Amino acid sequence: xxxxxxxxxxxxxxxxxxxxxxxxxxxxxxxxxxxxxxxxxxxxxxxxxxxxxxxxxxxxxxxxxxxxxxxxxxxxxxxxxxxxxxxxxxxxxxxxxxxxxxxxxxxxxxxxxxxxxxxxxxxxxxxxxxxxxxxxxxxxxxxxxxxxxxxxxxxxxxxxxxxxxxxxxxxxxxxxxxxxxxxxxxxxxxxxxxxxxxxxxxxxxxxxxxxx
Amino acid sequence: xxxxxxxxxxxxxxxxxxxxxxxxxxxxxxxxxxxxxxxxxxxxxxxxxxxxxxxxxxxxxxxxxxxxxxxxxxxxxxxxxxxxxxxxxxxxxxxxxxxxxxxxxxxxxxxxxxxxxxxxxxxxxxxxxxxxxxxxxxxxxxxxxxxxxxxxxxxxxxxxxxxxxxxxxxxxxxxxxxxxxxxxxxxxxxxxxxxxxxxxxxxxxxxxxxxxxxxxxxxxxxxxxxxxxxxxxxxxxxxxxxxxxxxxxxxxxxxxxxxxxxxxxxxxxxxxxxxxxxxxxxxxxxxxxxxxxxxxxxxxxxxxxxxxxxxxxxxxxxxxxxxxxxxxxxxxxxxxxxxxxxxxxxxxxxxxxxxxxxxxxxxxxxxxxxxxxxxxxxxxxxxxxxxxxxxxxxxxxxxxxxxxxxxxxxxxxxxxxxxxxxxxxxxxxxxxxxxxxxxxxxxxxxxxxxxxxxxxxxxxxxxxxxxxxxxxxxxxxxxxxxxxxxxxxxxxxxxxxxxxxxxxxxxxxxxxxxxxxxxxxxxxxxxxxxxxxxxxxxxxxxxxxxxxxxxxxxxxxxxxxxxxxxxxxxxxxxxxxxxxxxxxxxxxxxxxxxxxxxxxxxxxxxxxxxxxxxxxxxxxxxxxxxxxxxxxxxxxxxxxxxxxxxxxxxxxxxxxxxxxxxxxxxxxxxxxxxxxxxxxxxxxxxxxxx
Numbered sequence: 001x002x003x004x005x006x007x008x009x010x011x012x013x014x015x016x017x018x019x020x021x022x023x024x025x026x027x028x029x030x031x032x033x034x035x036x037x038x039x040x041x042x043x044x045x046x047x048x049x050x051x052x053x054x055x056x057x058x059x060x061x062x063x064x065x066x067x068x069x070x071x072x073x074x075x076x077x078x079x080x081x082x083x084x085x086x087x088x089x090x091x092x093x094x095x096x097x098x099x100x101x102x103x104x105x106x107x108x109x110x111x112x113x114x115x116x117x118x119x120x121x122x123x124x125x126x127x128x129x130x131x132x133x134x135x136x137x138x139x140x141x142x143x144x145x146x147x148x149x150x151x152x153x154x155x156x157x158x159x160x161x162x163x164x165x166x167x168x169x170x171x172x173x174x175x176x177x178x179x180x181x182x183x184x185x186x187x188x189x190x191x192x193x194x195x196x197x198x199x200x201x202x203x204x205x206x207x208x209x210x211x212x
Numbered sequence: 213x214x215x216x217x218x219x220x221x222x223x224x225x226x227x228x229x230x231x232x233x234x235x236x237x238x239x240x241x242x243x244x245x246x247x248x249x250x251x252x253x254x255x256x257x258x259x260x261x262x263x264x265x266x267x268x269x270x271x272x273x274x275x276x277x278x279x280x281x282x283x284x285x286x287x288x289x290x291x292x293x294x295x296x297x298x299x300x301x302x303x304x305x306x307x308x309x310x311x312x313x314x315x316x317x318x319x320x321x322x323x324x325x326x327x328x329x330x331x332x333x334x335x336x337x338x339x340x341x342x343x344x345x346x347x348x349x350x351x352x353x354x355x356x357x358x359x360x361x362x363x364x365x366x367x368x369x370x371x372x373x374x375x376x377x378x379x380x381x382x383x384x385x386x387x388x389x390x391x392x393x394x395x396x397x398x399x400x401x402x403x404x405x406x407x408x409x410x411x412x413x414x415x416x417x418x419x420x421x422x423x424x425x426x427x428x429x430x431x432x433x434x435x436x437x438x439x440x441x442x443x444x445x446x447x448x449x450x451x452x453x454x455x456x457x458x459x460x461x462x463x464x465x466x467x468x469x470x471x472x473x474x475x476x477x478x479x480x481x482x483x484x485x486x487x488x489x490x491x492x493x494x495x496x497x498x499x500x501x502x503x504x505x506x507x508x509x510x511x512x513x514x515x516x517x518x519x520x521x522x523x524x525x526x527x528x529x530x531x532x533x534x535x536x537x538x539x540x541x542x543x544x545x546x547x548x549x550x551x552x553x554x555x556x557x558x559x560x561x562x563x564x565x566x567x568x569x570x571x572x573x574x575x576x577x578x579x580x581x582x583x584x585x586x587x588x589x590x591x592x593x594x595x596x597x598x599x600x601x602x603x604x605x606x607x608x609x610x611x612x613x614x615x616x617x618x619x620x621x622x623x624x625x626x627x628x629x630x631x632x633x634x635x636x637x638x639x640x641x642x643x644x645x646x647x648x649x650x651x652x653x654x655x656x657x658x659x660x661x662x663x664x665x666x667x668x669x670x671x672x673x674x675x676x677x678x679x680x681x682x683x684x685x686x687x688x689x690x691x692x693x694x695x696x697x698x699x700x701x702x703x704x705x706x707x708x709x710x711x712x713x714x715x716x717x718x719x720x721x722x723x724x725x726x727x728x729x730x731x732x733x734x735x736x737x738x739x740x741x742x743x744x745x746x747x748x749x750x751x752x753x754x755x756x757x758x759x760x761x762x763x764x765x766x767x768x769x770x771x772x773x774x775x776x777x778x779x780x781x782x783x784x785x786x787x788x789x790x791x792x793x794x795x796x797x798x799x800x801x802x803x804x805x806x807x808x809x810x811x812x813x814x815x816x817x818x819x820x821x822x823x824x825x826x827x828x829x830x831x832x833x834x835x836x837x838x839x840x841x842x843x844x845x846x847x848x849x850x851x852x853x854x855x856x857x858x859x860x861x862x863x864x865x866x867x868x869x870x871x872x873x874x875x876x877x878x879x880x881x882x883x884x885x886x887x888x889x890x891x892x893x894x895x896x897x898x899x900x901x902x
Contacts, residue, residue: 048230048232048234051231051232051234051235052232052234055232055234055235055236055237055238056234056237056238058238058241059237059238059240059241062238062241062242062245063241063245065245066245066248185241189237189241196234
């Protein structure tokens with residue numbers, strides 16, 4: 001299927017004078033304020049979407065900095081307290097030979113968040129002005145970002161579970177560091193950022209007459 | 213089907229340029245982050261640098277600084293100092309504690325330590341070392357560079373108690389951290405031993421905790437209570453052990469053995485004695501300051517070692533602290549000599565108390581100029597011990613105190629008085645025989661002789677004989693039990709005295725003295741018994757005299773007269789003429805005799821007898837007076853030495869000599885007694901020597 005052909009065949013709801021309910025999917029005529037089925041507010045396009053995306057994105061990025069600087073875990077083993085940051089933890093794990101775990105932590109805590117920041121920023125930049133990208137690809141990227149967002153919490157879950165389980169007083173204690181909270185907040189912010197993204201915008205700014 | 217035309221015209225998208233509230237979130241995040249950064253920096257305390265000789269386990273960002281076991285800072289960085297001579301540890305202090313870390317602060321590394329008293333710093337085995345800080349509770353002059361202590365200080369500045377210094381001859385068993393005990397309670401601890409500059413004594417700081425430090429005074433004595441003490445004495449075997457820690461690590465006990473101590477200043481120096489016994493001896497004799505001197509003796513001398521006694525006369529005045537070889541570079545022969553270091557107590561040499569060391573040395577130099585010398589001597593009754601003694605040499609040369617040739621002033625020596633066992637024995641016997649036994653015996657003999665003379669005087673002997681014929685019942689009185697007992701006692705006393713005299717004459721020596729002394733006792737007893745009997749004798753004699761007086765002499769004379777007159781009448785009668793001339797002569801002789809008798813012969817004889825009795829009475833009275841005198845003379849002779857002692861000023865050398873002589877005699881006597889007992893029991897000991 002040719003891209004121009006594809007574009008020619010695509011008619012957005014907005015083009016069709018309709019507005020889709022984002023909650024239940026019911027299509028209503030453009031201009032209707034509320035969904036007749038579920039009562040959700042109907043809006044053809046979220047005009048503040050990109051603003052929100054950028055705002056959450058920046059908040060997420062800011063909180064991601066302390067999440068990497070400050071210690072993620074405070075583990076106390078027999079009077080000896082070690083504090084490890086995310087990167088430090090990965091390095092330690094590599095030193096111990098746990099490459100698999102190191103890889104998981106590295107992917108979950110560094111690759112995914114940074115990839116997400118990049119992806120969201122890329123999408124938001126592209127959609128900020130008319131573009132000639134493959135809308136299907138853009139959409140797929142968006143879907144992936146939104147799907148994967150929650151998995152970034154895997155780190156926070158690990159810390160939370162360890163902190164809850166490993167509490168043997170003097171022998172071994174693990175407490176979450178300040179970075180755990182920062183990281184969790186950062187993940188929440190990036191998820192909100194991804195959610196603020198109005199994916200319908202992907203279809204709006206296609207440059208008319210862009211060569212295929 | 214709707215067509216495009218049916219669709220409502222899309223409303224133009226209103227491009228509202230209003231700002232979303234979501235922007236608050238990044239602003240908030242920035243604010244929070246800035247707030248955190250600000251707080252971190254605002255709460256950061258200053259960095260101090262502590263210099264350690266080695267890093268030994270200190271890790272950056274890891275090793276904490278602790279004060280009273282609480283983290284008050286963390287090591288930020290560990291670097292080398294300039295020239296790589298030390299490790300500089302940069303410590304970030306907590307802001308709240310920073311003002312207190314002033315110039316007087318001390319830092320040291322806490323590492324695990326295993327000692328007899330227990331294991332300390334066990335936590336650091338797993339957690340790693342930490343740096344402990346110590347400072348007082350008042351902010352002072354700020355400082356940021358410190359030198360770490362090599363070990364934990366003895367006490368922290370805010371700990372209540374008193375720091376003292378313990379000085380002893382050797383490091384001994386006392387290791388750092390050993391307890392200081394008082395009445396068995398641990399009241400403090402001692403620090404690491406430090407060798408003094410001259411290398412002869414070991415000093416340690418010790419800390420006595422409050423309130424026990426109130427027990428410290430200048431009269432306190434410290435002694436080593438380490439390990440086991442094992443005493444065999446007259447009370448049997450005593451076995452003593454302080455705490456187990458004291459056994460392994462050593463311990464010092466202190467006590468106040470004499471009263472009258474004054475309060476001490478912190479840092480007061482106490483000597484540590486080797487045992488309670490020596491400490492008590494010191495406390496009782498009074499130690500005074502010690503003066504270190506030295507002497508050079510021939511290298512061939514055996515038996516000199518640290519601890520050898522130094523005597524002056526019979527008094528201990530100090531002891532040898534060290535014996536080292538000494539080769540004088542200037543001496544031509546280059547022979548090795550022994551350099552003997554001594555510690556003496558100048559007061560016991562008769563020096564005035566309270567002199568400074570210089571003054572003591574000056575006094576010593578004066579005494580040496582006056583002939584004071586040090587010499588080797590041997591002493592002991594059977595076993596020989598080498599000692600050093602100060603003597604007043606008669607023919608002393610011109611040697612002087614040599615100050616700067618050896619570490620301590622050098623006292624000139626006199627030829628040694630080292631003899632073998634026989635000489636020692638002879639010396640003892642000499643000393644015994646030099647005692648004024650002769651005088652004692654002479655006076656005793658004199659007294660006894662006068663008693664003998666009295667008892668054996670013809671008057672006394674004739675008294676009963678004279679009186680016998682005249683008064684028969686006087687015999688009964690004379691032979692009464694009292695007199696017999698008295699006389700028997702007297703006889704026994706005389707015999708004892710004689711035996712004693714003989715024994716003393718026949719066998720000079722100590723055994724004689726003993727016997728003599730015992731006999732003297734018996735004499736005294738006998739004399740005492742005699743004196744008790746005397747009143748009885750006197751009474752009896754008085755009765756005799758009375759009875760003699762009551763004899764009807766007048767009647768006797770009268771009867772004699774009558775006889776005479778009758779005889780005269782008879783002789784003068786006519787019939788007498790018839791008698792032959794012979795008879796007449798005889799009668800005339802009889803008459804003469806009677807006349808003689810009448811004119812006083814018999815009476816005079818009687819008078820004489822009575823006078824003799826009177827004389828013997830007086831003699832006995834004199835004797836009675838003599839008896840106490842004899843006793844007192846015996847007493848006084850026995851106490852000659854004592855009187856001699858009291859005759860001299862206290863503390864004088866002669867008194868010390870005599871006291872020692874007396875002590876030696878009694879010791880010698882005891883030794884002899886036990887020796888003889890031993891020999892009695894086990895004659896083979898003579899051969900085996902045990």
